[in-house]
Amino acid sequence: MRALDTAATGMAAMDLQVQVIAGNxxxxxxxxxxxxxxxxxxxxxxxxxxxxxxxxEQGNILPVGIELxxxxxxxxxxxxxxxxxxxxxxxxxxxxxxxxxxxxxxMPDGTFSYTRDGSFQQDAQGRVVTAEGNVVQPTITIPPxxxxxxxxxxxxVSVTLPGTTTSTILGQLNLTRFANxxxxxxxxxxxxxxxxxxxxPTDTVPGTDGAGTLQQGYLxxxxxEAVSEVSNLIAAQRAYxxxxxxxxxADEMLQTTSQLMK
Amino acid sequence: xxxALLVGxxxxxxxxxxxxxxxxxxxxVDTDGYKADHTLFEQYLMPRASDQSFPGADRGVRFVEDRAxxxxxxxxxxxxxxxxxxxAISGSGYFVVQTPSGQQxxxxxxxxxxxxxxxxxxxxxxxxxGSSGPIIFQSTDHDISIGPSGIITVREGNSTAxxxxxxxxxxxxxxxxxxxxxxxxxxxxxxGVAATPAPADTTVVQGAVxxxxxxxxxxxxxxxxxxxxxxxxxxxxxxxSDERRSALSQLSQTPSx
Numbered sequence: 001m002r003a004l005d006t007a008a009t010g011m012a013a014m015d016l017q018v019q020v021i022a023g024n025x026x027x028x029x030x031x032x033x034x035x036x037x038x039x040x041x042x043x044x045x046x047x048x049x050x051x052x053x054x055x056x057e058q059g060n061i062l063p064v065g066i067e068l069x070x071x072x073x074x075x076x077x078x079x080x081x082x083x084x085x086x087x088x089x090x091x092x093x094x095x096x097x098x099x100x101x102x103x104x105x106x107m108p109d110g111t112f113s114y115t116r117d118g119s120f121q122q123d124a125q126g127r128v129v130t131a132e133g134n135v136v137q138p139t140i141t142i143p144p145x146x147x148x149x150x151x152x153x154x155x156x157v158s159v160t161l162p163g164t165t166t167s168t169i170l171g172q173l174n175l176t177r178f179a180n181x182x183x184x185x186x187x188x189x190x191x192x193x194x195x196x197x198x199x200x201p202t203d204t205v206p207g208t209d210g211a212g213t214l215q216q217g218y219l220x221x222x223x224x225e226a227v228s229e230v231s232n233l234i235a236a237q238r239a240y241x242x243x244x245x246x247x248x249x250a251d252e253m254l255q256t257t258s259q260l261m262k
Numbered sequence: 263x264x265x266a267l268l269v270g271x272x273x274x275x276x277x278x279x280x281x282x283x284x285x286x287x288x289x290x291v292d293t294d295g296y297k298a299d300h301t302l303f304e305q306y307l308m309p310r311a312s313d314q315s316f317p318g319a320d321r322g323v324r325f326v327e328d329r330a331x332x333x334x335x336x337x338x339x340x341x342x343x344x345x346x347x348x349x350a351i352s353g354s355g356y357f358v359v360q361t362p363s364g365q366q367x368x369x370x371x372x373x374x375x376x377x378x379x380x381x382x383x384x385x386x387x388x389x390x391x392g393s394s395g396p397i398i399f400q401s402t403d404h405d406i407s408i409g410p411s412g413i414i415t416v417r418e419g420n421s422t423a424x425x426x427x428x429x430x431x432x433x434x435x436x437x438x439x440x441x442x443x444x445x446x447x448x449x450x451x452x453x454g455v456a457a458t459p460a461p462a463d464t465t466v467v468q469g470a471v472x473x474x475x476x477x478x479x480x481x482x483x484x485x486x487x488x489x490x491x492x493x494x495x496x497x498x499x500x501x502x503s504d505e506r507r508s509a510l511s512q513l514s515q516t517p518s519x
Contacts, residue, residue: 044445177402253281
Protein backbone atom coordinates (compact mmCIF):
# COMPACT_ATOMS: atom_id res chain seq x y z
CA MET A 1 0.00 0.00 0.00
CA ARG A 2 1.52 3.29 -1.18
CA ALA A 3 0.01 5.26 1.72
CA LEU A 4 2.36 3.50 4.16
CA ASP A 5 5.48 4.75 2.37
CA THR A 6 4.02 8.21 1.80
CA ALA A 7 3.17 8.63 5.47
CA ALA A 8 6.65 7.38 6.39
CA THR A 9 8.25 10.21 4.35
CA GLY A 10 5.97 12.62 6.24
CA MET A 11 7.08 11.23 9.60
CA ALA A 12 10.76 11.42 8.59
CA ALA A 13 10.32 15.05 7.48
CA MET A 14 8.61 16.02 10.73
CA ASP A 15 11.33 14.22 12.70
CA LEU A 16 13.91 16.40 10.94
CA GLN A 17 11.78 19.50 11.56
CA VAL A 18 11.79 18.74 15.30
CA GLN A 19 15.58 18.23 15.20
CA VAL A 20 16.07 21.63 13.54
CA ILE A 21 13.77 23.31 16.08
CA ALA A 22 15.62 21.59 18.93
CA GLY A 23 18.91 22.96 17.58
CA ASN A 24 17.43 26.45 17.40
CA UNK A 25 15.98 26.36 20.92
CA UNK A 26 19.22 24.93 22.34
CA UNK A 27 21.07 27.90 20.81
CA UNK A 28 18.63 30.57 21.93
CA UNK A 29 21.33 32.34 23.94
CA UNK A 30 24.36 31.54 21.74
CA UNK A 31 26.11 34.73 20.64
CA UNK A 32 25.87 35.34 16.89
CA UNK A 33 23.77 32.21 16.27
CA UNK A 34 21.58 32.23 13.16
CA UNK A 35 18.43 30.12 13.31
CA UNK A 36 17.82 27.35 10.81
CA UNK A 37 14.63 26.20 9.23
CA UNK A 38 13.78 23.04 7.37
CA UNK A 39 12.38 23.53 3.88
CA UNK A 40 10.18 20.86 2.37
CA UNK A 41 8.90 20.13 -1.13
CA UNK A 42 6.55 17.48 -2.45
CA UNK A 43 8.14 14.35 -3.93
CA UNK A 44 7.69 13.23 -7.50
CA UNK A 45 4.30 12.32 -8.89
CA UNK A 46 3.12 9.32 -10.80
CA UNK A 47 0.83 10.43 -13.59
CA UNK A 48 -1.60 7.51 -13.70
CA UNK A 49 -3.92 9.28 -16.07
CA UNK A 50 -2.40 12.25 -17.80
CA UNK A 51 -4.18 15.61 -17.70
CA UNK A 52 -5.09 16.81 -21.17
CA UNK A 53 -5.09 13.32 -22.69
CA UNK A 54 -7.54 12.85 -25.52
CA UNK A 55 -10.71 11.29 -24.19
CA UNK A 56 -12.65 10.69 -27.38
CA GLU A 57 -12.27 10.66 -31.12
CA GLN A 58 -14.14 13.95 -31.23
CA GLY A 59 -11.13 15.60 -29.64
CA ASN A 60 -12.44 15.99 -26.10
CA ILE A 61 -9.60 16.23 -23.65
CA LEU A 62 -9.57 15.17 -20.03
CA PRO A 63 -9.78 18.31 -17.91
CA VAL A 64 -8.28 16.50 -14.93
CA GLY A 65 -6.06 13.45 -14.60
CA ILE A 66 -4.93 11.08 -11.88
CA GLU A 67 -1.70 12.07 -10.19
CA LEU A 68 -0.36 10.13 -7.25
CA UNK A 69 2.17 11.89 -5.10
CA UNK A 70 4.71 9.95 -3.11
CA UNK A 71 5.23 12.14 -0.09
CA UNK A 72 7.55 14.90 1.00
CA UNK A 73 11.28 15.56 0.83
CA UNK A 74 13.59 17.94 2.63
CA UNK A 75 15.42 20.29 0.27
CA UNK A 76 17.54 22.07 2.79
CA UNK A 77 17.94 23.61 6.19
CA UNK A 78 19.05 27.14 5.32
CA UNK A 79 19.89 29.65 7.98
CA UNK A 80 17.87 32.80 8.47
CA UNK A 81 20.51 35.53 8.18
CA UNK A 82 18.55 38.27 9.89
CA UNK A 83 20.14 40.61 12.42
CA UNK A 84 20.10 39.48 16.04
CA UNK A 85 19.47 42.08 18.72
CA UNK A 86 22.50 43.75 20.27
CA UNK A 87 23.11 43.35 23.98
CA UNK A 88 25.37 45.73 25.84
CA UNK A 89 28.20 44.05 27.75
CA UNK A 90 30.59 46.93 28.44
CA UNK A 91 33.55 44.67 27.62
CA UNK A 92 35.97 46.63 25.37
CA UNK A 93 36.79 43.61 23.22
CA UNK A 94 33.16 42.66 22.57
CA UNK A 95 32.24 43.74 19.05
CA UNK A 96 28.86 43.31 17.37
CA UNK A 97 28.20 43.67 13.64
CA UNK A 98 25.19 45.77 12.81
CA UNK A 99 24.31 44.82 9.24
CA UNK A 100 25.87 42.39 6.80
CA UNK A 101 29.35 40.90 7.09
CA UNK A 102 31.47 38.40 8.99
CA UNK A 103 34.62 38.52 11.07
CA UNK A 104 37.47 36.60 9.43
CA UNK A 105 39.22 34.14 11.73
CA UNK A 106 42.43 32.22 11.04
CA MET A 107 42.24 28.60 12.13
CA PRO A 108 45.30 26.72 13.55
CA ASP A 109 45.72 24.95 10.16
CA GLY A 110 45.98 28.29 8.34
CA THR A 111 42.53 28.23 6.70
CA PHE A 112 39.96 30.94 7.27
CA SER A 113 36.62 30.69 9.05
CA TYR A 114 33.99 33.35 9.47
CA THR A 115 31.89 34.26 12.49
CA ARG A 116 29.35 36.80 13.75
CA ASP A 117 30.41 36.13 17.33
CA GLY A 118 32.51 39.13 18.34
CA SER A 119 33.30 38.14 21.92
CA PHE A 120 37.08 38.55 21.49
CA GLN A 121 39.91 38.15 23.98
CA GLN A 122 43.61 38.92 24.12
CA ASP A 123 46.11 36.08 24.04
CA ALA A 124 49.53 35.96 25.75
CA GLN A 125 51.15 37.86 22.86
CA GLY A 126 48.49 40.57 23.00
CA ARG A 127 46.77 39.46 19.78
CA VAL A 128 43.03 39.77 19.41
CA VAL A 129 41.65 36.20 19.37
CA THR A 130 38.29 34.44 19.62
CA ALA A 131 37.19 32.60 22.75
CA GLU A 132 38.84 29.44 21.33
CA GLY A 133 42.16 31.27 20.80
CA ASN A 134 42.00 31.60 16.99
CA VAL A 135 43.44 34.83 15.65
CA VAL A 136 41.09 37.47 14.27
CA GLN A 137 42.17 38.71 10.81
CA PRO A 138 43.89 41.02 10.09
CA THR A 139 46.03 40.38 13.17
CA ILE A 140 45.92 43.21 15.67
CA THR A 141 48.44 43.13 18.51
CA ILE A 142 47.67 45.25 21.54
CA PRO A 143 50.90 46.45 23.19
CA PRO A 144 51.22 45.82 26.93
CA UNK A 145 50.33 48.73 29.22
CA UNK A 146 48.16 50.25 26.52
CA UNK A 147 44.90 51.71 27.78
CA UNK A 148 41.70 53.12 26.37
CA UNK A 149 41.15 50.52 23.63
CA UNK A 150 38.51 51.75 21.21
CA UNK A 151 37.07 50.16 18.11
CA UNK A 152 35.11 52.62 16.01
CA UNK A 153 32.19 51.89 13.70
CA UNK A 154 34.52 51.64 10.69
CA UNK A 155 36.67 49.05 12.47
CA UNK A 156 39.68 51.21 13.38
CA VAL A 157 41.30 49.89 16.55
CA SER A 158 43.14 52.49 18.55
CA VAL A 159 44.75 52.67 22.01
CA THR A 160 46.44 55.23 24.20
CA LEU A 161 50.05 54.25 24.84
CA PRO A 162 51.69 55.05 28.20
CA GLY A 163 53.26 58.50 28.31
CA THR A 164 51.14 59.88 25.46
CA THR A 165 47.85 61.70 25.42
CA THR A 166 46.82 61.03 21.85
CA SER A 167 45.54 57.70 20.64
CA THR A 168 47.51 55.47 18.29
CA ILE A 169 45.82 53.44 15.54
CA LEU A 170 46.80 49.77 15.86
CA GLY A 171 44.98 48.43 12.83
CA GLN A 172 41.79 47.93 10.98
CA LEU A 173 39.20 45.18 11.63
CA ASN A 174 37.65 44.21 8.30
CA LEU A 175 34.43 42.45 7.52
CA THR A 176 33.98 39.74 4.90
CA ARG A 177 30.88 39.63 2.74
CA PHE A 178 29.39 36.78 0.71
CA ALA A 179 26.85 36.83 -2.11
CA ASN A 180 24.83 34.11 -0.37
CA UNK A 181 25.24 34.09 3.41
CA UNK A 182 22.87 31.12 3.67
CA UNK A 183 25.33 29.05 1.60
CA UNK A 184 28.04 29.14 4.28
CA UNK A 185 28.80 25.86 5.99
CA UNK A 186 28.46 25.77 9.77
CA UNK A 187 31.29 24.02 11.56
CA UNK A 188 30.29 24.47 15.18
CA UNK A 189 31.97 26.89 17.61
CA UNK A 190 29.97 29.68 15.88
CA UNK A 191 32.31 29.34 12.90
CA UNK A 192 31.40 29.09 9.23
CA UNK A 193 33.47 28.31 6.14
CA UNK A 194 33.00 29.43 2.54
CA UNK A 195 31.50 26.97 0.02
CA UNK A 196 30.83 27.18 -3.74
CA UNK A 197 27.22 28.05 -2.81
CA UNK A 198 28.21 31.02 -0.67
CA UNK A 199 30.28 32.71 -3.38
CA UNK A 200 33.79 34.07 -2.97
CA PRO A 201 34.61 36.10 0.16
CA THR A 202 35.15 39.85 -0.31
CA ASP A 203 36.91 41.79 2.41
CA THR A 204 35.47 45.25 2.99
CA VAL A 205 35.90 48.08 5.44
CA PRO A 206 32.90 48.16 7.85
CA GLY A 207 30.28 50.70 6.79
CA THR A 208 31.25 50.64 3.09
CA ASP A 209 30.03 48.64 0.09
CA GLY A 210 27.05 47.19 1.90
CA ALA A 211 28.95 45.89 4.93
CA GLY A 212 27.57 46.61 8.38
CA THR A 213 29.15 48.76 11.05
CA LEU A 214 30.82 47.66 14.28
CA GLN A 215 29.54 48.34 17.78
CA GLN A 216 32.11 48.12 20.53
CA GLY A 217 30.90 46.86 23.91
CA TYR A 218 27.97 44.96 22.43
CA LEU A 219 27.36 41.36 21.42
CA UNK A 220 24.92 40.15 18.81
CA UNK A 221 22.35 37.84 20.36
CA UNK A 222 20.96 34.76 18.66
CA UNK A 223 18.17 35.56 16.17
CA UNK A 224 16.01 32.62 17.34
CA GLU A 225 12.45 33.71 18.03
CA ALA A 226 11.17 31.62 20.89
CA VAL A 227 7.48 32.10 20.07
CA SER A 228 7.72 30.99 16.46
CA GLU A 229 9.98 28.05 17.40
CA VAL A 230 7.49 26.78 19.96
CA SER A 231 4.52 27.19 17.62
CA ASN A 232 6.48 25.39 14.87
CA LEU A 233 7.28 22.63 17.36
CA ILE A 234 3.59 22.15 18.13
CA ALA A 235 2.75 22.06 14.41
CA ALA A 236 5.55 19.55 13.70
CA GLN A 237 4.50 17.27 16.54
CA ARG A 238 0.88 17.28 15.39
CA ALA A 239 1.88 16.64 11.79
CA TYR A 240 4.02 13.71 12.97
CA UNK A 241 1.02 12.35 14.85
CA UNK A 242 -1.26 12.74 11.81
CA UNK A 243 1.18 10.84 9.60
CA UNK A 244 1.33 8.03 12.13
CA UNK A 245 -2.50 7.90 12.04
CA UNK A 246 -2.32 7.41 8.26
CA UNK A 247 -0.02 4.44 8.82
CA UNK A 248 -2.48 3.03 11.38
CA UNK A 249 -5.35 3.52 8.91
CA ALA A 250 -3.46 1.78 6.09
CA ASP A 251 -2.57 -1.02 8.49
CA GLU A 252 -6.22 -1.43 9.55
CA MET A 253 -7.34 -1.59 5.94
CA LEU A 254 -4.75 -4.25 5.14
CA GLN A 255 -5.87 -6.19 8.20
CA THR A 256 -9.50 -5.98 7.06
CA THR A 257 -8.49 -7.35 3.69
CA SER A 258 -6.53 -10.22 5.17
CA GLN A 259 -9.46 -11.14 7.40
CA LEU A 260 -11.70 -11.51 4.35
CA MET A 261 -10.03 -14.81 3.63
CA LYS A 262 -11.10 -17.55 5.95
CA UNK B 263 -24.25 -12.92 -7.06
CA UNK B 264 -20.67 -12.35 -8.27
CA UNK B 265 -21.59 -8.77 -9.03
CA ALA B 266 -21.90 -7.78 -5.37
CA LEU B 267 -18.34 -8.96 -4.84
CA LEU B 268 -17.05 -6.96 -7.79
CA VAL B 269 -18.97 -3.81 -6.87
CA GLY B 270 -17.56 -4.04 -3.36
CA UNK B 271 -14.09 -4.56 -4.76
CA UNK B 272 -14.36 -1.49 -6.99
CA UNK B 273 -15.24 0.58 -3.94
CA UNK B 274 -12.34 -0.81 -1.94
CA UNK B 275 -9.90 -0.06 -4.72
CA UNK B 276 -11.23 3.50 -4.90
CA UNK B 277 -10.82 3.87 -1.14
CA UNK B 278 -7.22 2.61 -1.28
CA UNK B 279 -6.53 5.19 -3.97
CA UNK B 280 -8.12 7.90 -1.86
CA UNK B 281 -5.99 6.91 1.12
CA UNK B 282 -2.85 7.22 -1.04
CA UNK B 283 -3.85 10.74 -2.06
CA UNK B 284 -4.75 11.67 1.51
CA UNK B 285 -1.43 10.27 2.81
CA UNK B 286 0.39 12.54 0.34
CA UNK B 287 -1.61 15.56 1.55
CA UNK B 288 -0.89 14.80 5.19
CA UNK B 289 2.81 14.20 4.47
CA UNK B 290 2.86 17.69 2.90
CA VAL B 291 0.93 19.45 5.65
CA ASP B 292 4.03 21.59 6.37
CA THR B 293 5.35 22.04 2.80
CA ASP B 294 5.47 25.68 1.67
CA GLY B 295 3.31 26.39 -1.38
CA TYR B 296 1.82 22.87 -1.46
CA LYS B 297 -1.65 22.53 -2.98
CA ALA B 298 -3.87 19.68 -1.76
CA ASP B 299 -5.04 16.90 -4.10
CA HIS B 300 -8.58 15.59 -4.01
CA THR B 301 -10.06 12.51 -5.62
CA LEU B 302 -13.10 12.46 -7.81
CA PHE B 303 -15.13 9.28 -8.09
CA GLU B 304 -18.05 8.61 -10.32
CA GLN B 305 -20.38 5.73 -10.87
CA TYR B 306 -19.73 3.52 -13.81
CA LEU B 307 -22.85 1.94 -15.26
CA MET B 308 -22.30 -1.58 -16.44
CA PRO B 309 -23.88 -1.91 -19.88
CA ARG B 310 -27.12 -3.78 -19.43
CA ALA B 311 -27.56 -7.25 -20.82
CA SER B 312 -28.93 -6.72 -24.27
CA ASP B 313 -31.06 -9.76 -24.24
CA GLN B 314 -34.55 -8.52 -23.32
CA SER B 315 -36.01 -11.99 -22.93
CA PHE B 316 -35.28 -12.09 -19.20
CA PRO B 317 -38.41 -12.12 -17.13
CA GLY B 318 -38.71 -9.02 -14.96
CA ALA B 319 -36.84 -5.74 -15.16
CA ASP B 320 -33.14 -5.89 -15.95
CA ARG B 321 -31.41 -3.59 -13.53
CA GLY B 322 -28.03 -2.07 -14.18
CA VAL B 323 -24.99 -2.65 -12.01
CA ARG B 324 -23.12 0.40 -10.78
CA PHE B 325 -19.40 0.30 -10.09
CA VAL B 326 -17.20 2.97 -8.55
CA GLU B 327 -14.61 4.37 -10.89
CA ASP B 328 -11.84 6.69 -9.78
CA ARG B 329 -12.30 9.30 -12.38
CA ALA B 330 -9.66 11.86 -11.60
CA UNK B 331 -7.70 13.81 -9.04
CA UNK B 332 -8.05 17.54 -8.90
CA UNK B 333 -5.81 20.09 -7.26
CA UNK B 334 -7.29 22.50 -4.77
CA UNK B 335 -5.67 25.77 -5.85
CA UNK B 336 -7.03 27.83 -2.95
CA UNK B 337 -4.77 30.18 -1.04
CA UNK B 338 -2.79 28.72 1.86
CA UNK B 339 -2.17 30.59 5.09
CA UNK B 340 0.54 33.24 4.95
CA UNK B 341 3.16 32.88 7.65
CA UNK B 342 5.55 35.69 8.47
CA UNK B 343 9.18 34.61 8.58
CA UNK B 344 11.06 37.91 8.57
CA UNK B 345 13.46 36.63 5.91
CA UNK B 346 13.79 39.36 3.23
CA UNK B 347 14.01 36.73 0.47
CA UNK B 348 10.73 35.00 1.38
CA UNK B 349 7.88 36.10 -0.84
CA ALA B 350 4.25 35.00 -0.61
CA ILE B 351 1.65 35.59 -3.33
CA SER B 352 -1.63 37.08 -2.21
CA GLY B 353 -4.27 36.33 -4.82
CA SER B 354 -4.12 34.14 -7.90
CA GLY B 355 -0.82 33.69 -9.71
CA TYR B 356 2.44 31.74 -9.79
CA PHE B 357 6.13 32.56 -9.77
CA VAL B 358 8.01 31.44 -12.88
CA VAL B 359 11.14 29.39 -12.28
CA GLN B 360 13.56 27.79 -14.68
CA THR B 361 15.05 24.37 -13.97
CA PRO B 362 18.77 23.75 -14.67
CA SER B 363 17.73 21.98 -17.89
CA GLY B 364 15.99 25.16 -19.08
CA GLN B 365 12.37 24.16 -18.60
CA GLN B 366 9.82 26.55 -17.16
CA UNK B 367 7.98 25.62 -13.98
CA UNK B 368 5.42 27.49 -11.94
CA UNK B 369 5.32 27.60 -8.17
CA UNK B 370 3.65 29.28 -5.22
CA UNK B 371 6.61 28.47 -2.97
CA UNK B 372 8.40 31.79 -2.55
CA UNK B 373 11.17 30.70 -0.13
CA UNK B 374 13.96 32.03 -2.33
CA UNK B 375 17.66 32.50 -1.73
CA UNK B 376 20.65 33.96 -3.54
CA UNK B 377 23.06 31.60 -5.26
CA UNK B 378 26.84 31.86 -5.04
CA UNK B 379 26.82 33.74 -8.35
CA UNK B 380 24.28 36.27 -7.05
CA UNK B 381 21.17 34.94 -8.81
CA UNK B 382 17.79 34.73 -7.13
CA UNK B 383 16.99 30.98 -6.94
CA UNK B 384 14.50 28.66 -5.29
CA UNK B 385 15.60 26.46 -2.40
CA UNK B 386 16.48 23.63 -4.81
CA UNK B 387 18.60 25.92 -6.98
CA UNK B 388 16.23 26.64 -9.89
CA UNK B 389 16.52 30.16 -11.25
CA UNK B 390 13.65 32.57 -10.52
CA UNK B 391 12.58 34.26 -13.75
CA GLY B 392 11.91 37.98 -13.67
CA SER B 393 9.91 40.04 -16.19
CA SER B 394 13.14 40.64 -18.09
CA GLY B 395 15.24 37.54 -17.52
CA PRO B 396 17.03 36.28 -14.42
CA ILE B 397 17.35 38.47 -11.33
CA ILE B 398 21.01 39.03 -10.47
CA PHE B 399 22.34 40.82 -7.40
CA GLN B 400 25.71 42.55 -7.13
CA SER B 401 28.05 41.53 -4.35
CA THR B 402 27.75 44.94 -2.70
CA ASP B 403 23.93 44.94 -2.62
CA HIS B 404 22.18 45.16 0.73
CA ASP B 405 18.76 46.06 2.14
CA ILE B 406 16.80 44.07 -0.43
CA SER B 407 13.22 45.24 -0.70
CA ILE B 408 10.44 43.59 -2.71
CA GLY B 409 7.40 45.74 -3.37
CA PRO B 410 3.77 44.53 -3.64
CA SER B 411 4.02 44.45 -7.44
CA GLY B 412 7.13 42.25 -7.23
CA ILE B 413 9.63 44.99 -8.01
CA ILE B 414 13.00 44.30 -6.37
CA THR B 415 15.10 47.23 -5.21
CA VAL B 416 18.38 47.25 -3.32
CA ARG B 417 20.94 49.71 -2.01
CA GLU B 418 24.20 49.19 -3.81
CA GLY B 419 27.45 49.84 -1.96
CA ASN B 420 27.55 53.24 -0.30
CA SER B 421 24.79 54.68 -2.45
CA THR B 422 21.74 56.08 -0.71
CA ALA B 423 19.51 55.74 -3.76
CA UNK B 424 17.57 52.59 -4.66
CA UNK B 425 18.77 50.51 -7.59
CA UNK B 426 16.37 48.20 -9.35
CA UNK B 427 17.29 44.53 -9.78
CA UNK B 428 14.24 43.36 -11.71
CA UNK B 429 10.60 42.45 -11.17
CA UNK B 430 9.27 39.04 -10.16
CA UNK B 431 7.23 37.58 -12.98
CA UNK B 432 3.74 36.59 -11.87
CA UNK B 433 1.59 34.57 -14.24
CA UNK B 434 -1.84 33.04 -14.14
CA UNK B 435 -3.68 30.47 -16.23
CA UNK B 436 -7.15 30.51 -17.72
CA UNK B 437 -7.53 26.84 -16.74
CA UNK B 438 -5.30 26.25 -13.70
CA UNK B 439 -6.74 22.74 -13.31
CA UNK B 440 -4.74 21.68 -16.39
CA UNK B 441 -1.46 22.28 -14.56
CA UNK B 442 0.45 19.16 -13.59
CA UNK B 443 2.31 18.67 -10.37
CA UNK B 444 5.97 18.07 -10.95
CA UNK B 445 7.32 17.47 -7.44
CA UNK B 446 9.50 20.08 -5.79
CA UNK B 447 6.33 22.16 -5.13
CA UNK B 448 6.28 23.14 -8.80
CA UNK B 449 3.77 22.78 -11.60
CA UNK B 450 4.27 22.29 -15.32
CA UNK B 451 1.94 23.61 -17.99
CA UNK B 452 1.13 21.00 -20.64
CA UNK B 453 1.34 22.00 -24.30
CA GLY B 454 -1.40 24.42 -25.29
CA VAL B 455 -1.82 25.90 -21.82
CA ALA B 456 -0.46 29.41 -22.06
CA ALA B 457 0.56 31.57 -19.12
CA THR B 458 -0.86 35.08 -19.05
CA PRO B 459 0.26 37.95 -16.79
CA ALA B 460 -1.39 37.83 -13.38
CA PRO B 461 -4.25 40.27 -12.70
CA ALA B 462 -3.38 43.59 -11.10
CA ASP B 463 -4.93 42.61 -7.76
CA THR B 464 -2.32 39.86 -7.29
CA THR B 465 0.33 41.21 -4.96
CA VAL B 466 3.35 39.77 -3.21
CA VAL B 467 4.22 40.03 0.46
CA GLN B 468 7.88 40.21 1.42
CA GLY B 469 9.09 38.35 4.53
CA ALA B 470 6.35 35.73 4.46
CA VAL B 471 5.74 32.32 2.90
CA UNK B 472 2.53 30.64 1.86
CA UNK B 473 1.96 27.49 3.88
CA UNK B 474 0.40 24.29 2.58
CA UNK B 475 -3.36 24.57 2.01
CA UNK B 476 -4.06 21.09 3.40
CA UNK B 477 -6.88 21.29 5.91
CA UNK B 478 -5.65 18.99 8.69
CA UNK B 479 -9.04 18.64 10.40
CA UNK B 480 -10.79 17.66 7.17
CA UNK B 481 -7.96 15.29 6.26
CA UNK B 482 -8.14 13.47 9.59
CA UNK B 483 -11.93 13.11 9.52
CA UNK B 484 -11.71 11.88 5.94
CA UNK B 485 -9.10 9.35 7.09
CA UNK B 486 -11.53 7.95 9.67
CA UNK B 487 -14.27 7.84 7.05
CA UNK B 488 -12.05 5.90 4.64
CA UNK B 489 -11.09 3.23 7.19
CA UNK B 490 -14.70 2.87 8.37
CA UNK B 491 -16.21 2.50 4.91
CA UNK B 492 -13.45 0.08 3.94
CA UNK B 493 -14.41 -2.11 6.91
CA UNK B 494 -18.11 -1.74 6.05
CA UNK B 495 -17.50 -2.99 2.52
CA UNK B 496 -15.42 -5.87 3.90
CA UNK B 497 -18.34 -6.82 6.17
CA UNK B 498 -20.71 -6.63 3.23
CA UNK B 499 -18.49 -8.93 1.20
CA UNK B 500 -18.30 -11.26 4.18
CA UNK B 501 -22.10 -11.36 4.48
CA UNK B 502 -22.35 -11.99 0.76
CA SER B 503 -19.88 -14.84 0.95
CA ASP B 504 -21.69 -16.39 3.97
CA GLU B 505 -24.99 -16.17 2.14
CA ARG B 506 -23.49 -17.90 -0.83
CA ARG B 507 -21.97 -20.63 1.26
CA SER B 508 -25.25 -21.42 3.05
CA ALA B 509 -27.13 -21.38 -0.26
CA LEU B 510 -24.68 -23.85 -1.70
CA SER B 511 -24.81 -26.16 1.27
CA GLN B 512 -28.61 -26.11 1.37
CA LEU B 513 -28.96 -26.67 -2.35
CA SER B 514 -26.50 -29.50 -2.29
CA GLN B 515 -28.59 -31.47 0.22
CA THR B 516 -30.21 -34.18 -1.81
CA PRO B 517 -33.62 -35.29 -0.63
CA SER B 518 -33.23 -38.51 1.34
CA UNK B 519 -36.20 -40.24 -0.24
